Amino acid sequence: MEYAVRGPIAIRAVELERELANGAQKPFPNVIKANIGDAHAMGQKRITFIRQLLECIANPSSMKIDKTLPSDVIEHANAFIGSCRGNSAGAYSRGTGVEVVRKHVSEYISRRDGGIPSNSEDICLSRGASESIRNVLKLFINRNNSIYRNKKKVGIMIPIPQYPLYSATIGEFGLGQVGYYLREVSNWSLDEAELERSFNGHRKEYDIRVLCIINPGNPTGQVLSRENIETIIKFAHKKKLFLMADEVYQDNVYAQGSEFHSFKKVLVEMGEPYSKLELASFHSVSKGYMGECGMRGGYVEFLNLDPEVYALFKEMISAELYSTVLGQAVIDAVVNPPKEGEPSYALWKKERDAVLASLKERATLVEKAFSSIDGISCNPVQGAMYAFPQITIPQKAVEIAQSRNQHPDFFYAMELLESTGICVVPGSGFGQRDGTYHFRTTILLKPELFKDMLARFTDFHAKFLAQYK
Numbered sequence: 001m002e003y004a005v006r007g008p009i010a011i012r013a014v015e016l017e018r019e020l021a022n023g024a025q026k027p028f029p030n031v032i033k034a035n036i037g038d039a040h041a042m043g044q045k046r047i048t049f050i051r052q053l054l055e056c057i058a059n060p061s062s063m064k065i066d067k068t069l070p071s072d073v074i075e076h077a078n079a080f081i082g083s084c085r086g087n088s089a090g091a092y093s094r095g096t097g098v099e100v101v102r103k104h105v106s107e108y109i110s111r112r113d114g115g116i117p118s119n120s121e122d123i124c125l126s127r128g129a130s131e132s133i134r135n136v137l138k139l140f141i142n143r144n145n146s147i148y149r150n151k152k153k154v155g156i157m158i159p160i161p162q163y164p165l166y167s168a169t170i171g172e173f174g175l176g177q178v179g180y181y182l183r184e185v186s187n188w189s190l191d192e193a194e195l196e197r198s199f200n201g202h203r204k205e206y207d208i209r210v211l212c213i214i215n216p217g218n219p220t221g222q223v224l225s226r227e228n229i230e231t232i233i234k235f236a237h238k239k240k241l242f243l244m245a246d247e248v249y250q251d252n253v254y255a256q257g258s259e260f261h262s263f264k265k266v267l268v269e270m271g272e273p274y275s276k277l278e279l280a281s282f283h284s285v286s287k288g289y290m291g292e293c294g295m296r297g298g299y300v301e302f303l304n305l306d307p308e309v310y311a312l313f314k315e316m317i318s319a320e321l322y323s324t325v326l327g328q329a330v331i332d333a334v335v336n337p338p339k340e341g342e343p344s345y346a347l348w349k350k351e352r353d354a355v356l357a358s359l360k361e362r363a364t365l366v367e368k369a370f371s372s373i374d375g376i377s378c379n380p381v382q383g384a385m386y387a388f389p390q391i392t393i394p395q396k397a398v399e400i401a402q403s404r405n406q407h408p409d410f411f412y413a414m415e416l417l418e419s420t421g422i423c424v425v426p427g428s429g430f431g432q433r434d435g436t437y438h439f440r441t442t443i444l445l446k447p448e449l450f451k452d453m454l455a456r457f458t459d460f461h462a463k464f465l466a467q468y469k
């Protein structure tokens with residue numbers, strides 16, 4: 001199992017920070033961590049409404065003492081606490097999550113999807129989306145016909161490039177990775193011919209049962225069009241695949257003309273037979289405008305899941321003793337934010353809009369900056385929190401990397417780190433077409449820091465090309 005986002009380059013970045021703190025001389029004054037999509041770690045401001053709600057839920061006596069707390073925060077907090085066992089966030093929640101939060105999640109989904117019903121019984125809350133994604137993948141571990149009897153493993157189709165949680169979990173669970181390439185030339189879109197090629201190329205080896213989609217994409221930043229989603233749904237129907245839609249960046253859409261369409265909405269609107277497909281879709285409090293990664297809140301909504309399988313799923317998560325209750329409180333704040341006319345509304349809206357406007361600005365800034373460097377091309381960052389530029393690596397550098405048993409873009413990213421202090425994730429950690437090289441950078445850096453990063457990067461890149469030409 002390998003998880004590139006926290007791999008050797010990220011580890012070396014932490015070491016370099018320590019060396020600098022201990023007075024070591026380096027060609028750079030500080031380490032710039034452009035490797036992770038962790039908004040608060042990059043200095044993003046907390047959303048007041050979310051933190052006030054947490055304060056009340058964690059310490060209910062503050063509601064009596066702190067006279068500055070808005071009345072709607074207190075109402076939200078009391079409704080939440082009233083739904084906790086023993087009226088305390090310190091109690092285990094039900095297996096699927098605090099009841100009132102599940103209800104608010106289903107109302108949120110229905111609002112988002114233009115009124116398409118959502119049933120709170122189909123929603124399970126979890127420690128971030130990761131836990132739900134892993135638990136759904138766990139359903140496909142089939143010990144009877146895979147590793148133990150040496151027959152076909154269950155195959156899981158994932159995009160390439162992909163978020164490495166998928167490849168790591170597939171490896172850990174003994175499943176089979178069936179990669180389908182996103183088309184870089186058409187802004188990382190997905191085409192049916194490629195899905196067919198990938199499916200047919202792996203069907204002998206694997207019993208392919210699942211198709212995973214990440215929309216908006218990580219690391220690629222694309223937002224799938226509705227037509228593209230319909231094509232994927234038709235393909236999943238044709239091949240009888242279970243759909244997993246990772247939609248954790250649903251609030252992070254920046255490009256003009258791009259719009260988020262949930263898989264659930266499109267699938268239901270397509271009508272039968274497509275509306276009968278099995279679907280699990282995921283959301284999280286880690287991204288969007290709130291960026292509350294450390295709180296660990298997420299959920300899965302199931303559609304058309306076999307009731308017997310769902311019963312087993314719930315039993316399985318019960319055995320893990322449920323997800324964090326304060327994380328569920330953050331989900332509640334996200335899916336049931338202040339409404340117009342309530343005391344917290346104006347500040348909440350101002351803070352949310354400011355974060356999203358700033359991310360939008362940075363998405364354009366990052367794309368334009370990298371596209372303007374010789375030997376680098378960068379697709380528009382339509383959504384999510386990353387750019388995934390393609391870099392030209394001279395043959396001499398490729399050969400040196402290979403002689404060290406390293407991917408060429410790993411070699412590049414390590415040289416970049418050692419020379420400039422900039423930490424990015426090499427494209428090989430996400431997967432990419434053979435012979436192409438990329439890196440992933442977050443767009444979360446503050447503009448001043450990004451300017452600094454760009455100056456260091458441009459200088460390094462020119463020197464790297466000259467050195468290995």
Ligand SMILES: Cc1ncc(COP(=O)(O)O)c(C=O)c1O
Pocket residue numbers: 037127128129130131163165214218246248283284285286293297298
């Ligand atoms: C595409 C994607 N899915 C899932 C996750 C996991 O999110 P969480 O923090 O909710 O577990 C991430 C985190 O970066 C992600 O980028």
